[in-house]
Amino acid sequence: MMKNIAVIGAGLTGAAAAAKLVQQGYQVTVFDKGRVAGGRMSSKKTEHGYLDMGAQYFTARSDLFKQQVQLWLEAGCADIWACRTALLCNDEGVTSLVSSADAQLRFIGVPSMQSPVKSLLQAIPIVTECRIDRLSYQRQWTLYCANNQSYSNFDAVLITLPPVQAQQLLSQSQLPDLIATNSQLLEPCWAVAVQAEACSMGDAIFCQHPKLRFISHQQHKQGRTSCYILHFNASYSAEHLQARPEFWFEQAITIVRDELNIQHSIEPLVAHRWLYASQRDQAIAPGIMALPEQKLWIGGDWSFGGRVENAYLAGLNLAQALVETQHLAGELS
């Protein structure tokens, strides 16, 4: 009987999988290298309120995710983002910023983006600041943490890391490379927060721009203050991957001043580099992966096309795959 499950990664994929398994009677322990759960749904707590350095919002298209979002709304850990959308175009140095209203419902975590993840994990043991750098299997799994701690007696393991990190973990554990050609699915992003008042055009600004992919202003997000977060696009982020925060602050301030026309003070706050941020355009989503005999499954947002909603669905799929294997084993025995 498979009972004791380790989930590596406390982003939304790991949280959704863990919550589902606990609902079904499994004992689950979640491990994450970070200080708090949330992963790329990350808000940094600062004296300027929470700064959403990762996902800015999420949408809900599938019934399963709509039901979960409804629960979060009722629990008060998510809210609708009443944002005004706009489009920033920069074609060979000529900038245009126009409003581009749409009917899409957008949601945020409140008071921070990790709140929905934390709510899924609230009754589940989680070991934080624990980077798992090796696994070993002898009828049960042992997890080895970078701080020399080890955790044993797991019947099954779910790995919910970005593909490069999952691949490294498999390789360090001398397990087959299930990720292989999918390792480059996620691209980098520099995210830069500056304090500034909002421009009149909008607070969710999609960008067709040589440097940027998205700009959001936080004024209509509960728990946040008057700040912009700029997400630089994958090619510009990759080109300047090693640049210092000062470089990114200068870039951000120049864009906010010259392209969004904010003439009052603009203060640099935080620059954060995501090595693995969002799915490469037009990449083929590989689904979840498994070593079923050893009871190991791997998946994440990237399994189904990136984004918050797909992370949730990946978590449900991982849990489902594990439960089905157990049913099958029960039927065969």
Ligand SMILES: Cc1cc2nc3c(=O)[nH]c(=O)nc-3n(C[C@H](O)[C@H](O)[C@H](O)COP(=O)(O)OP(=O)(O)OC[C@H]3O[C@@H](n4cnc5c(N)ncnc54)[C@H](O)[C@@H]3O)c2cc1C
């Ligand atoms: C800048 C940015 C902007 C985005 N914007 C949006 C958006 O607007 N809308 C949207 O829907 N999506 C957006 N996304 C994508 C969205 O954030 C992700 O799809 C989703 O959060 C992924 O969840 P996950 O659980 O699959 O992975 P993650 O959130 O990456 O979770 C993986 C977890 O594993 C942990 N970890 C890694 N290695 C180890 C290890 N060896 N041992 C232990 N723990 C480890 C990490 O700390 C992390 O917590 C954005 C992402 C970024 C970075």
